Amino acid sequence: MAKRQVMFTFPPELVREPIIYNLSLQFKVVTNIRRADISEDKGWVVLELEGDEKDIERSIAWLTQKGIRVDPATGDVVEG
Amino acid sequence: MSFAQTLRCRKCGQEYPLQPMNVCDFCLSPLEVSYDYQAMAKAISRDKLSQGPRSMWRYRDLLPAEDEEVDIGTGFTPLVKANNLGRELGLEQLYIKNDCLNPTYSFKDRPVSVAASKAREFGFDTLACASTGNLAASVAAHAAKAKMKAYVFVPADVEPGKLVGAAIYNPVLITVNGSYDDVNRLCAKVTQKYKLGFININLRPYYAEGSKTLGYEVAEQLGWRAPDCVVAPAASGLLFTRIWKALDELAMLRLIEPANTHMFVSQAAGSSPIVNAFEAGSHHVNPVVPSTIVKSIAIGNPTDGYYALRVARQSGGGACAVTDDEAITGMKLLAQSEGIFTEAAGGVVVSALKKLAATGAIKHQELTVAFITGAGPRTQDILASTVQPVATEPNLESLEKVLSLPGQTDTKGYANKDRGD
Numbered sequence: 001m002a003k004r005q006v007m008f009t010f011p012p013e014l015v016r017e018p019i020i021y022n023l024s025l026q027f028k029v030v031t032n033i034r035r036a037d038i039s040e041d042k043g044w045v046v047l048e049l050e051g052d053e054k055d056i057e058r059s060i061a062w063l064t065q066k067g068i069r070v071d072p073a074t075g076d077v078v079e080g
Numbered sequence: 081m082s083f084a085q086t087l088r089c090r091k092c093g094q095e096y097p098l099q100p101m102n103v104c105d106f107c108l109s110p111l112e113v114s115y116d117y118q119a120m121a122k123a124i125s126r127d128k129l130s131q132g133p134r135s136m137w138r139y140r141d142l143l144p145a146e147d148e149e150v151d152i153g154t155g156f157t158p159l160v161k162a163n164n165l166g167r168e169l170g171l172e173q174l175y176i177k178n179d180c181l182n183p184t185y186s187f188k189d190r191p192v193s194v195a196a197s198k199a200r201e202f203g204f205d206t207l208a209c210a211s212t213g214n215l216a217a218s219v220a221a222h223a224a225k226a227k228m229k230a231y232v233f234v235p236a237d238v239e240p241g242k243l244v245g246a247a248i249y250n251p252v253l254i255t256v257n258g259s260y261d262d263v264n265r266l267c268a269k270v271t272q273k274y275k276l277g278f279i280n281i282n283l284r285p286y287y288a289e290g291s292k293t294l295g296y297e298v299a300e301q302l303g304w305r306a307p308d309c310v311v312a313p314a315a316s317g318l319l320f321t322r323i324w325k326a327l328d329e330l331a332m333l334r335l336i337e338p339a340n341t342h343m344f345v346s347q348a349a350g351s352s353p354i355v356n357a358f359e360a361g362s363h364h365v366n367p368v369v370p371s372t373i374v375k376s377i378a379i380g381n382p383t384d385g386y387y388a389l390r391v392a393r394q395s396g397g398g399a400c401a402v403t404d405d406e407a408i409t410g411m412k413l414l415a416q417s418e419g420i421f422t423e424a425a426g427g428v429v430v431s432a433l434k435k436l437a438a439t440g441a442i443k444h445q446e447l448t449v450a451f452i453t454g455a456g457p458r459t460q461d462i463l464a465s466t467v468q469p470v471a472t473e474p475n476l477e478s479l480e481k482v483l484s485l486p487g488q489t490d491t492k493g494y495a496n497k498d499r500g501d
Contacts, residue, residue: 034106044366071261071367073103074110075316075382076264076379078212078260078263078264078267079211079315079316080214080315080375080379
C-alpha cells in the first residue's frame with residue numbers, strides 16, 4: 001500500500017460537488033483529511049491518500065481531468 | 081553544543097525529536113527547529129558573536145548543528161551602501177546585501193551548509209536534491225567537501241549547459257523523463273525508500289535555519305540594528321521568512337532593539353503565487369504553473385508561501401511582482417549603477433524596489449536592504465540578445481567614426497590620427 005500527501009484546489013464551480021466522496025467510491029483509495037478551507041466560491045483540502053499506487057495515480061488523473069488541481073502537500077521539491 | 085530542542089509544527093504546534101523529518105504527522109504542515117532561547121540568551125552576546133569566524137558559522141549558537149560543520153567558506157558577504165542606485169531610486173539609505181559572493185555564487189550555500197552538517201550528524205553518507213541550478217551546485221559542492229555522495233535530480237528538458245555549475249563537483253546527475261511534478265513525486269518516493277539526506281525534503285527544517293544567517297549578518301553589519309525595510313525574492317518563501325525570523329530572534333535575545341522592519345516580498349510575474357495572494361487579500365496561496373525566465377525563483381507551489389504571506393502582512397510590508405523584461409532591466413540597473421552582476425532573481429528585487437520606492441511604499445529616508453541572492457554569470461544566456469558591441473577596423477579613424485568621436489589632439493599636441501604604425 002502506498003501513501004501520498006496532497007493538496008486539492010477546487011475551482012468555484014466544483015466547490016459544491018462531493019468530490020472526495022466520489023473519489024473513494026470510484027477508486028480503492030482511502031482519503032484522510034488533515035486540513036481544509038472551503039467557502040462558497042473556493043476551496044482547498046490537504047489530505048493523505050492511501051491505496052495501491054496505480055489506484056492513487058488513476059484517482060489523481062480523474063481529479064485533474066475534472067479540473068481540480070493536485071499538488072504535493074509539502075510544496076514543490078524542485079528548486080532553482 | 082546547540083540550543084536546538086525539538087522540531088515543532090508551524091501550524092498545530094505538535095513537537096517531535098530532532099530527526100530527519102519535515103512534515104507534521106497530524107496536519108501535514110512544515111516543521112521548524114525550536115530552541116531553548118533562555119539558555120541561548122545567557123550564552124551569547126554581541127561581543128562573542130563579533131569575535132567568531134568571518135563566515136556564517138560565527139552564528140553557530142543560533143543554529144541547530146551539534147558537530148563540526150560542513151563549511152566551504154560561506155557567508156559574511158558584503159553589505160554595500162548603494163549610493164548610485166539609491167540616488168536613481170530616490171532612497172537615501174539603500175544597502176545591497178551581495179550574497180552572490182558565496183563559494184557557489186548564491187545564498188543556497190547557507191542553508192545547504194547547515195543541512196549537510198546535520199546530514200552527517202544523522203549518519204547519512206549521501207546528499208540529494210532536485211534542482212536546475214543554484215541548489216544543485218551548492219549540494220554537490222558541500223558533498224564534495226564532506227566526502228559524501230550526491231544525487232542531483234533534474235527534469236530532462238533542462239539544457240546540459242545549465243548543469244555545469246553542479247557537474248564540476250562530480251555528483252550523480254539524474255535527468256528524469258517527465259514534468260516538474262513527476263520529479264517532485266519521484267523525489268518524495270526516493271526519500272521514503274532510501275537512506276538519503278534529501279536537502280529540501282527530510283532535511284528541510286535544518287536547511288531552512290541556514291538562511292537566518294543572512295538576517296543576522298545584515299543586523300551586525302548595520303551596527304546591530306534591524307533595517308526599516310527589506311526587499312527579498314521569494315520562491316518557496318523560505319529565505320524571506322527566515323530573514324524575518326533572524327531579526328525577530330536577535331530582538332528577542334536583546335541583541336538589537338525590537339525589529340519593526342517592513343518586509344517586502346518580490347516575485348516574477350510569471351510565477352507569483354505569494355504576490356497574487358497578497359494582492360487578493362487571501363489567506364491561502366493558490367499554486368500556479370510557472371512561466372518565467374527567472375528560473376531560480378520559479379516555484380508554483382511554495383512550501384512556505386502561507387508563512388511568507390503572513391510575514392509580509394504582519395510586518396506592514398508588501399508584495400510586488402515584476403515582468404521578465406523588468407527583471408532584465410533590474411539586472412542592468414544594478415550592474416550599471418553598483419557594479420554587481422546578479423542573476424535574474426536579483427533583477428526582480430531591484431525592479432520591485434524601484435516600484436516600491438516610486439509608489440512611496442518605501443520612503444526615501446528609510447534604511448532599506450535589498451537582498452541579492454545569486455550571481456549573474458550562471459544564467460547569462462538570458463542577456464545574450466541584449467549584447468550589442470560596436471565593431472571597428474583596427475585604426476583610429478574607424479574607431480572615431482563608429483563612436484562618433486571628434487578628432488582629438490594627444491599630449492604632445494599632434495593631431496590624433498592613425499599613423500599607420
